[in-house]
Amino acid sequence: MPQLNASEYRIQAIDQSGKPIQRFITSTSIHAARAKAKSLTKAYGWSRISVRRKKAYSYRVLRGATPIDGIQSAYSREEVVAALEKLGFKVQNVHRYYDIRFSASPDEIVTFIGTSAKLLEQKLPYNEILHIMAGNVRDKNLKSALKGIIKDLKDGVDSRDAFLRQGKVLGYDTALMLGIASKSGDMKSIFESVARFVERQADFKKGLLSSMILPAVTMLALIGALAFYVLYLLPKMVELLTPVSGTMPPLTTFTLEVSEILKDNLWFIVLGIGAALGAFYAWLLSANGRVVFDRIIVRVPYLGRILRNTSVELFCRVLGIMYATGENIDAIQHASESSRNRFLEKQIKNVAVPTMLKYGTEFWKSLEMANFFPEMVISRFRTAAETGSVKSTAVQLADYYEMENRYAMKNLVNVIEVGVSLVIMVSMVFLTLLSSETASVKIEQKRDQQQQTTVEPDSVIYITKEK
Numbered sequence: 001m002p003q004l005n006a007s008e009y010r011i012q013a014i015d016q017s018g019k020p021i022q023r024f025i026t027s028t029s030i031h032a033a034r035a036k037a038k039s040l041t042k043a044y045g046w047s048r049i050s051v052r053r054k055k056a057y058s059y060r061v062l063r064g065a066t067p068i069d070g071i072q073s074a075y076s077r078e079e080v081v082a083a084l085e086k087l088g089f090k091v092q093n094v095h096r097y098y099d100i101r102f103s104a105s106p107d108e109i110v111t112f113i114g115t116s117a118k119l120l121e122q123k124l125p126y127n128e129i130l131h132i133m134a135g136n137v138r139d140k141n142l143k144s145a146l147k148g149i150i151k152d153l154k155d156g157v158d159s160r161d162a163f164l165r166q167g168k169v170l171g172y173d174t175a176l177m178l179g180i181a182s183k184s185g186d187m188k189s190i191f192e193s194v195a196r197f198v199e200r201q202a203d204f205k206k207g208l209l210s211s212m213i214l215p216a217v218t219m220l221a222l223i224g225a226l227a228f229y230v231l232y233l234l235p236k237m238v239e240l241l242t243p244v245s246g247t248m249p250p251l252t253t254f255t256l257e258v259s260e261i262l263k264d265n266l267w268f269i270v271l272g273i274g275a276a277l278g279a280f281y282a283w284l285l286s287a288n289g290r291v292v293f294d295r296i297i298v299r300v301p302y303l304g305r306i307l308r309n310t311s312v313e314l315f316c317r318v319l320g321i322m323y324a325t326g327e328n329i330d331a332i333q334h335a336s337e338s339s340r341n342r343f344l345e346k347q348i349k350n351v352a353v354p355t356m357l358k359y360g361t362e363f364w365k366s367l368e369m370a371n372f373f374p375e376m377v378i379s380r381f382r383t384a385a386e387t388g389s390v391k392s393t394a395v396q397l398a399d400y401y402e403m404e405n406r407y408a409m410k411n412l413v414n415v416i417e418v419g420v421s422l423v424i425m426v427s428m429v430f431l432t433l434l435s436s437e438t439a440s441v442k443i444e445q446k447r448d449q450q451q452q453t454t455v456e457p458d459s460v461i462y463i464t465k466e467k
Contacts, residue, residue, distance in 0.1 A: 008054040009033040010075050013046035021046070052076070058097040061089035071097050101168045104142035106202035109170060110195050112137055112146075113178070117191035126182060127153065145169035159183055173338045174198055177321055193321045193395075200317065200402060204310055204409075211413040215420045222427055229431060230259050251434055287342075295343040298372075302415070306408045311341040312377060313401035320394035329353060332363075344372045363390065 009030075011023040023040065027033040030053060037051050057080045060069050068089070074080045080094050112133050119129045127150070134146035145166040152162035160179030167175040174194060181190035234255060262269065283289035298308040318338040322331035336348035352366035364381035367373050377397060384393035 010052050010054065011037045011040065011049065012052075013037075013041065013049040016045045056097040057094050059084060059094045060092045062092060063089060067092070101144070102141050103171060104139045104145065104169050106198055106205075108137060108139040108142050109174065110199045110202070112142060113174075113191050113195040113198065117188050117195065120188040120191065126187065141169045171198070173318065173334070176334065177318070180322060190321055193317070197314075197317050197321065201314070204405070207409045211409065211416055215416050218420050218424070222424060226427060226431075229434075230255060231262060234434070235259055255434060290342045291346050292343075294341045298341070298343075302408075302412065306405060306412060307341075308372070308374075309401045309405050309408070311339040311344055312373060313398050313405065315339040315344065316377075316394040316401070317398040320391055320398060323391045323394060329357070341372075344370065347372055 007027065009025050009027055011025065011033075013021055015021050025033060025036055027036060030051070033051050033053070037049055040046065041049050052075045054073050054075055056071055056073050057077060058069070058071050059080060060067055061084050062068070072080050072083070074083070077094050077096075081091050084091050084094075116129050116133060119132070120126070124132075130146055130150050130153075134143055134150060137143050137146065148166055149162045152165065153159060157165075159182040160176070163170070163175040163179035163182070164172075165175075170178070174197070177190065177194045177197070181187050181194065234252075238252070238256060284293055298304040298311075300307075315335045315338065319331060319335040322334060333349060333353060336345040339345065347370035352370050355361040355369060356363065356366050361369075362382075362385055364378055364385050367381060368378045380393050380397060381390065384390045
C-alpha cells in the first residue's frame with residue numbers, strides 16, 4: 001500500500017570487505033530514512049554511510065536547434081546532466097523543480113465527482129468525462145490536476161497511479177479511492193460515495209471552524225481589553241490618585257501587584273508562552289506525540305466523543321467504499337489512515353491487522369482489540385460477519401454517526417456560546433468592581449478634605465476665644 005508523502009532514498013555505504021554498496025528505500029521523512037540506514041549499518045556492519053533523497057529537476061536541452069523542456073527525478077543535478085549528455089542532448093540548464101501545488105476547493109471536488117457520477121450513469125466513456133470536466137471546472141488547481149491525469153492515462157500510466165500523482169490537489173484519500181473506482185466495475189456508486197465522503201469532511205471542517213471563530217475572536221478582544229485596563233489604564237488612574245489617597249482597597253491593591261509583575265516580566269512571559277507552544281507543536285508533529293495526543297483528546301468530555309465519532313464515521317465511510325474491491329486488508333488499513341486519528345491508525349495496523357493475518361481473528365474481534373470503537377460498532381460488525389454484509393453495515397454506521405455528529409456539533413456551538421458568555425460576564429463584573437473601588441477612593445478623599453477644611457477654622461476660633 002503506498003505511503004502518504006513517501007519519497008525514495010538512496011543509501012550508499014562500504015561493506016565489511018571494502019566494496020561500495022547501495023540500497024534504495026522509501027520513507028516519509030529524512031529522519032526516518034536515516035533511522036533505517038542506521039539499523040542496516042548495525043545489522044550488516046557497514047561504514048561511511050550516506051543517505052540522499054530523490055529529487056525532481058527541471059531541465060532545458062537542445063536537439064539541434066529545437067529546445068526541449070522536461071522534468072527528471074534523480075539524486076543529484078550531476079546525474080541529470082550526465083544522463084542528458086549521454087543521450088546526445090546539449091544541456092542548457094538544470095535546476096531543482098519544486099512541485100508547489102495547492103489543494104482544490106472541496107466544493108469544486110464534490111462538484112467534479114458528483115457530475116462525473118451523473119455522466120457515468122449516462123454511459124459516457126470515462127476518458128470523455130475527464131475531458132469534459134477539465135474544460136468546465138473553475139478551480140485552476142483542479143483543472144491542472146485533471147489535465148495531468150488525462151496525460152498520464154494517454155502515456156499508459158495505471159489509473160490508480162495517475163490519480164495518486166494528483167494527491168496534493170485532490171487529497172490522498174480521495175485520489176486513491178477515485179483511482180480504485182476507475183478500475184472497478186461499479187464506478188458510479190463508488191463516485192457517489194466518494195463525493196459524500198469529501199462533502200462530509202468539508203462540512204466537519206467548516207462546522208468546527210465556524211464554532212471556534214466567534215469564541216476565539218471574542219476571547220482575544222476580551223483579553224486585549226483586560227490587558228489594556230490592568231496594564232495601562234488602572235496604573236495611570238492610581239498614579240493620579242496617590243497624592244490625595246490613603247490605603248487602597250484590597251482588589252485594587254491586588255490588581256496593581258499583578259500589573260507590576262506582568263510589566264516587569266512581560267518579555268519572559270511572552271518568550272515562555274512562545275517556547276511552550278513551539279515545544280507542544282513540535283511534539284504534536286512527531287509520530288509518537290500525535291498518537292498520544294489523539295489517544296487523550298478522545299477522552300475529553302463531550303468534545304472527545306464528537307472527535308471519536310467523527311473518526312469512526314470516516315473509518316466506516318472509507319471501508320464501505322473500498323471493502324468490496326478484493327483488497328480488504330488494504331481497505332481496512334486505508335480506512336484507518338482516513339480516520340484522522342493516529343492512535344486508531346496505529347491500533348489497526350499494529351494490533352487488528354496482524355492478528356487477522358497471523359491468527360485468523362475475525363474482523364469484528366480485531367476491531368474490539370483496537371480499544372477505540374464503541375460497543376455498537378463492534379456489535380454491528382459481529383452481526384455483519386455472520387450475514388456477510390460488512391460493506392452495507394459500514395455504510396449504515398457511517399450514516400448513523402454522521403447524523404449524530406450533526407446534532408452534537410450544534411449542541412457544541414451552544415455550549416461554547418454559553419461558556420463565552422459566562423467568561424464575559426465574570427470579566428465585566430471584575431471590571432465593574434475594580435472601577436467602583438477606584439471611584440470610591442477618590443470620593444472618600446474629597447469628603448475627608450472637605451471635613452478638614454470646615455473643622456479646622458472653627459477649632460482655631462474656639463481656641464482663640466478660650467484664651
